[in-house]
Amino acid sequence: MKVSLFVTCLVDQLWTSVGVSSVEVLRRVGCEVEFDKRQTCCAQPAFNTGYLDEARPVARRFIEIYEESKADAIVSPSGSCTAMVHHYPQLFAGDPEWLPRAQAIAAKTHELSSFLVRVLKVEDVGASWQGRLTWHDACHGLRDLNLKSEPRKLIRNVRGAEFVELEHADACCGFGGTFSVKYPEISVAILDQKIDAIERAGVNAVVSGDASCLMQIGGRLSRKGSKVKVMHLAELLAADARG
């Protein structure tokens, strides 16, 4: 199957190993991966902050780029950005030209774990990683895309990894995009509940499907001098080829 990778602006700029790992995993399960270098952002920051006039042209550009792709699917290592693309029809409601185009692109766009488990029916990507780890349900993946069992199935099949459920795994980490800088104190107060739960879990790593949550969680863990690593699901699933 041919897939076009939407790596997200955050991964592109701040966490490239998530992109590299996504390519590795997709290739390992037999996909041909293309990357359109015109890609930038899904438009979520503007959409979520209420700047729809700024969000629309960026979304239209996303649609145009991927309409040209011959790939069977657009795959992204982010539940949040994927959910944004799924929100495009809402952004173009009542627009006879762009609404159907938005719907078509949304239907083709999948978050990584969802693509592996639901589309390819792959639950074991042959990864191995030594240690005890837990999973944080990133909100948009969980509640907009209904991803709950998919990442867990993939993680349980990682050889050597001991998976433990996080207490309140489905509770928000407090990131929320511009929320985290508009209300930093509240954001960190929410985050500290997550950090406490991670510390209680006694794990070597916390894994999630969104680099944004991991930046939030990792930023606090590192500030507190914690030894717990943050890892994107793609990185965990790629852990093998690179040891």
Next chain:
Amino acid sequence: MNHLSSETFDQNAKAALADSHLRGALKNATSLFGERRKAAAASLPNWEDLRSEARAIKDDVLSHLDRYLLEFVGNAESRGAKIHWARDAAEANSIICGLALERNARTVVKSKSMTTEETHLNDALEAAGMQVVETDLGEYIIQLAEEPPSHIIAPAIHKTRGQIAELFNAELGMPLTDDIARLTSTARATLRDRFAAADVGISGVNFAIAETGTIVIVENEGNIRLTTSLPRIHIAVMGIEKLLPRFADLDVFLKLLPRSGTGQRLTTYQSYITGVKRQPSDEGPEELHVVLLDNGRSRMLAHPVTRQSLACIRCGACLNACPVYQQVGGHAYGSVYPGPIGAVITPQLMGIQKAAQLPFASSLCGACREVCPVKIDIPRLLLHLRAEISPRQGKLSERLAFKMWAQVMMRPSLYKLSSVVGRVMQRFFPVSKAWTNGRDLRPIESKSFHELWSNE
């Protein structure tokens, strides 16, 4: 009374975060409510169907509200109720004060009612010379403390047992104790005398049934039963959206409301009030007045996106589930309706300028939508309000930043350039303190994924 303003949400929230008593009380209460709700919802195999059914009923009510209101009014009047239409809070308060004054009323007992909190009825009654006593235990506590409620169903949720003991010690002269049963029985004994002496009883309404003209009120303490049956006059205040078409519709809502609110299968009391007593020997008040309050609701109704805010049955589940509410509590919102649904309703009731911060006080995590018994898409409504606010009232710097952002994201060459500039800037300038005060910032990669892909 110490009212915080919605306009200073950021300041209110910071003060709340520094209050360790408040945060302890909030954590206990919201997690307890949350767990109970979850268990109660799980006890019904068809929970999701019930939610859809309830929403469908509410959607029907809201699209034919004019018809259902008139049907309710006709049926309630034929059973002897008097109906009063109030355009806004001031009109509602003046109707109610007028009714009380005309009857030379001196004392009023009230049962918990968010609608009368919304209109600040107590202030109006007191200004008219009335003595007002809140009879719900939580409301009674905050009345003694001269504070507004901080939760839709648990108004004193922000108070610890110790704080309540101190309050009862100061206000009622009871010895300090942390024995909840003794605190409660003291409040109960004090309130019993008030009921007996009251001239007027004022209540809210949970549901109003169009086909019978019945008002339905649910509660656990029995104070509503007393408020609505002991005094000679009962005044019920309700928002115009509280209607249900048929009596049978209650089946769905009485399953959802107590389970969502307190995690109960049933509330201890359910009062069904249809008109006034028919014969002198019947029990109950001589007069029943129902005040139908608009106060911005017909404006919400008119808009296809915001209309669903009126489906709310005031269970408070979204407050308990909200990570922001869990940290800052209700007072920070500066509105009688706090939490996610408050952030949606308040700007629509008070005017968007007065509550422009509230729709942004959310991480958009969606936990509110997940627990809402009538499936209100609160994140969607928050986004709708943000889009109303940002382009008009956003800070100039923010508006410009998003204009630049769009330019950059539209052009791969600018995007590439900005990533190079970002790397350099990050080295020489401190990045947003807002982020780095509490968290380390991940540095920008020396090579972007775009560059790595080219090198492959």
